[in-house]
Amino acid sequence: MSAKDSRRVYGTAALLRRVRRDTTLSRRTLVVILVLATVAASGRIAIPVTIQYALDHALLAEVDAQARSRVVTVAVLAGVAAVLVAMVSSAVMNHRLIRTVEHALYELRVLAFARILRLSPADPRADSAGSLVARVTNDVDVVTLYAQSGGITLVQNVTQMTLALAVMLAYSWPPALLVLLIGIGVPIAGHSLQQWVGRRFDAVRVGIGELYAGLLEMLVGIDTIRAYGIEDRMRERAEARVDAVRDAQCRTLWPMGFNVSIGEVASGLITTAVLLVGTAAGVGATGFSLDLSAGDVVAFLFLVTFFVRPMQFAVSSLADARNAEAGLRRVVEILDLDEGVGAGARTALPAGPAAVELRGVGYRYTPDRPALHEVDVRIAAGEHVAIVGETGSGKSTFAKLVTRQLLPRSGTVLLWGIDIAEIADSALTRRVAIVPQDAFLFDRTVGENIALGREGAGPDDVSAVLAELGLTDWVRGLPDGLDTGVGQRGESLSAGERQLVALARTAMVDPDLLVLDEATSGVDAGTDVRVQRALARLTRGRTTIVIAHRMHTAESADRVLLFHEGGVVEDGSHAELLALGGRYARLHAVWRRDSVTAAPVPTEVIRAGVFPAGFAG
Ligand SMILES: Nc1ncnc2c1ncn2[C@@H]1O[C@H](COP(=O)(O)OP(=O)(O)OP(=O)(O)O)[C@@H](O)[C@H]1O
Incomplete structure (x- = not known):
């Protein structure tokens, strides 16, 4: 059966x-x-x-x-x-x-x-x-x-x-x-x-x-x-x-x-x-x-x-x-199907950026193979963490667990010191946001897609968020500004532009925990600079966890967690992990070589970085 x-x-x-x-x-x-x-x-x-x-x-x-x-x-x-x-x-x-x-x-x-x-x-x-x-x-x-x-x-x-x-x-x-x-x-x-x-x-x-x-x-x-x-x-x-x-x-x-x-x-x-x-x-x-x-x-x-x-x-x-x-x-x-993952009743959450803690967390999609096992991690409120690791090492599963897209099969995930299972859906979606690699856009206008992030948001709120992220000029440059249609699944926009809309939509949510799966698709240099700037502004003052696919993202984070075969095997700042000379150092060397031999990252992008160097919450 x-x-x-x-x-x-x-x-x-x-x-x-x-x-x-x-x-x-x-x-x-x-x-x-x-x-x-x-x-x-x-x-x-x-x-x-x-x-x-x-x-x-x-x-x-x-x-x-x-x-x-x-x-x-x-x-x-x-x-x-x-x-x-x-x-x-x-x-x-x-x-x-x-x-x-x-x-x-x-x-x-x-x-x-x-x-x-x-x-x-x-x-x-x-x-x-x-x-x-x-x-x-x-x-x-x-x-x-x-x-x-x-x-x-x-x-x-x-x-x-x-x-x-x-x-x-x-x-x-x-x-x-x-x-x-x-x-x-x-x-x-x-x-x-x-x-x-x-x-x-x-x-x-x-x-x-x-x-x-x-x-x-x-x-x-x-x-x-x-x-x-x-x-x-x-x-x-x-x-x-x-x-x-x-x-x-x-x-x-x-x-x-x-x-x-x-x-x-x-x-x-x-x-x-x-x-x-x-x-x-x-x-x-x-x-x-x-x-x-x-x-x-x-x-x-x-x-x-x-x-x-x-x-x-x-x-x-x-x-x-x-x-x-x-x-x-x-x-x-x-x-009869599972109604999402268990939502609790707790609506009152402490103010400010989320502290994240995983205690002995394990997860398996199939009975035979764990995707994550015995993960113990504490991320301080306002900390900026980059998650790195080979494909299949459990990074996305980790991201889904801290945003309650999945509930752990064992152990506990705590946000603000509260078991995530106890938090009400409404509270969680207001305070926690996840930005996937290629965010889904609905077949509406740019402005409507952004406004979806906050109930009752109007054009003024959208404009304010765009200004905050430094995207006002970009929107003005679109054929119909905020009224530009994005087409089915956002097909009328480029991959980079779709990311900008997704970031603005997330800024509308104004979350206290932001989880980003960094985009890997090729984006032209100009748009990439915009994306990185918008990201830098969006992450400011929020606990941020980024699944990092770019070298400079890990370099500029407060802390790097290296995943391997479903567990965190290295944990420290970029410099500390380099000095350790382990997996991260080797991964970093490969990144470095590839970024030099393949597609050099423009210096302005490196300077903009998701986590601007020296920034600590
Ligand atoms: N829906 C699923 N059903 C079954 N197995 C899954 C599912 N999603 C992920 N897995 C498995 O769980 C393990 C961890 O996957 P996960 O997506 O967390 O890795 P990842 O590090 O994010 O990989 P990538 O960088 O390629 O996205 C992998 O072995 C993967 O094959």
């Missing part, structure tokens, strides 16, 4: 209970729908009863013409009234049912979206983005479609069958019992078939999720696909996923076919059994008399039809129900 399969598995009843728990779907609404369905079914069932009444008390009875016509008139009027009542209550029930289901699905969709936004990046059960999208779009739609067609008729059919059976029992219990036995036997006999259908539809829904995931990945990576000329290979992969969905859908055909025939066989069985028992009783072969009038027989046969038809329909639409159930299950499963 894979990690993703380890989610809670919901049976139909548990699934419906879960939906009721998470939505405002009330028991009262369900009762009202059931009452309306019963009234509608009663209206339909009343027809055979009126026919029986007319037959027994007028058409086949020895009464005078006046009495006959009175009885027929009453029967016809009652029949018309019953049809009208059935029509109106059926319409109201349909409306209620669709509205209720739509509302519940809307609520589920909203909840699922909210949960996706708060998903823990470390939850191994979380799907890829595309598959999650499929869950809140396609899977919800399948349920909606079913509710609007099969769901309504299922409610109507089941109520009609129940009522028809009750009236049949009132007419004559032996054949009614037979109908009941066969009626109960059908779902029991078809149980494994239903499970078979359910499994096949689960596979279809998973396949559709994977198809979405592949499509989304291709759209996001379209530039890379074109750049490497791998369109054909990607198309083949996409086709393979489309084929997989088609095959999964084809595999539902056999069980669905059997499903339909089960309904047909059952209805044939019921009709034949009733006729046989009726005839046998009529000729005295059963040893008992059914004692039925001609009207009763006609009414009974009508009622059998009223039982058999909906049963046939209900059984054949069970396949659609299984598909909808599979979709609903995939939506509900999202709600």
Whole structure:
């Protein structure tokens, strides 16, 4: 069983209970729908009863013409009234049912979206983005479609069958019992078939999720696909996923076919059994008399039809129900995923830059290999620390732990001396910011992207922040200034410009702990100077942790932490670590050689540096 399969598995009843728990779907609404369905079914069932009444008390009875016509008139009027009542209550029930289901699905969709936004990046059960999208779009739609067609008729059919059976029992219990036995036997006999259908539809829904995931990945990576000329290979992969969905859908055909025939066989069985028992009783072969009038027989046969038809329909639409159930299950499963990392309730935090402490912190993404182990580090308030180390040494994991994107599997992370798990989300996001290497920009204007950093921020706040970071001239130079659109994911801006927007957005947050993953992408010298200046101003007065990819960043930090194989192996100032002559000194020598032989860093950039030399908080 894979990690993703380890989610809670919901049976139909548990699934419906879960939906009721998470939505405002009330028991009262369900009762009202059931009452309306019963009234509608009663209206339909009343027809055979009126026919029986007319037959027994007028058409086949020895009464005078006046009495006959009175009885027929009453029967016809009652029949018309019953049809009208059935029509109106059926319409109201349909409306209620669709509205209720739509509302519940809307609520589920909203909840699922909210949960996706708060998903823990470390939850191994979380799907890829595309598959999650499929869950809140396609899977919800399948349920909606079913509710609007099969769901309504299922409610109507089941109520009609129940009522028809009750009236049949009132007419004559032996054949009614037979109908009941066969009626109960059908779902029991078809149980494994239903499970078979359910499994096949689960596979279809998973396949559709994977198809979405592949499509989304291709759209996001379209530039890379074109750049490497791998369109054909990607198309083949996409086709393979489309084929997989088609095959999964084809595999539902056999069980669905059997499903339909089960309904047909059952209805044939019921009709034949009733006729046989009726005839046998009529000729005295059963040893008992059914004692039925001609009207009763006609009414009974009508009622059998009223039982058999909906049963046939209900059984054949069970396949659609299984598909909808599979979709609903995939939506509900999202709600079971870890809701981000545990947010506490503490909102009051000490003022000023954060002191950071890790006590015996360990983290592993997979059970077999720790990404970090037994890390003990104290970073003083206002200190500027550079994190260096080879790729895969645990730098990003460390950054995620101090910003609570991950919670430690062992040990404790403390900010301002408080366990990070106790701090409320709102407080943490106001005081702690992380700037990734290539920050994500939304398809809005430069000004709007920056303003996102602070709730309620307007153009004046944005301008003030830009002035603070020395970026006013840069924004003025953009085609439409602050109103310049950045395009999808910020594609209309250069990598350096995207960094500037991200830095300004972070400055809006005005955090007391700043964690930066230094950009490695090539930025032209002019923009780089701007970036470094903005960084120098942004980091001033804040505890800053930088994952350093540049030599001068480590050189100018107060302190350097060298990571190796998930642990801090060297800790000290740049000078101290150089003097130590260990890993850092060797890494630094390689950096130095590469920066001389490959791309010399402009002196103005070195002077600007993230941590200007000599600056200590
Ligand atoms: N989401 C993940 N799932 C599984 N393993 C992961 C995940 N993220 C990181 N790892 C593993 O954890 C270890 C530490 O990764 P981490 O990203 O912290 O290293 P890093 O020093 O930041 O590397 P880089 O400089 O390349 O970003 C690596 O072995 C990495 O393969």
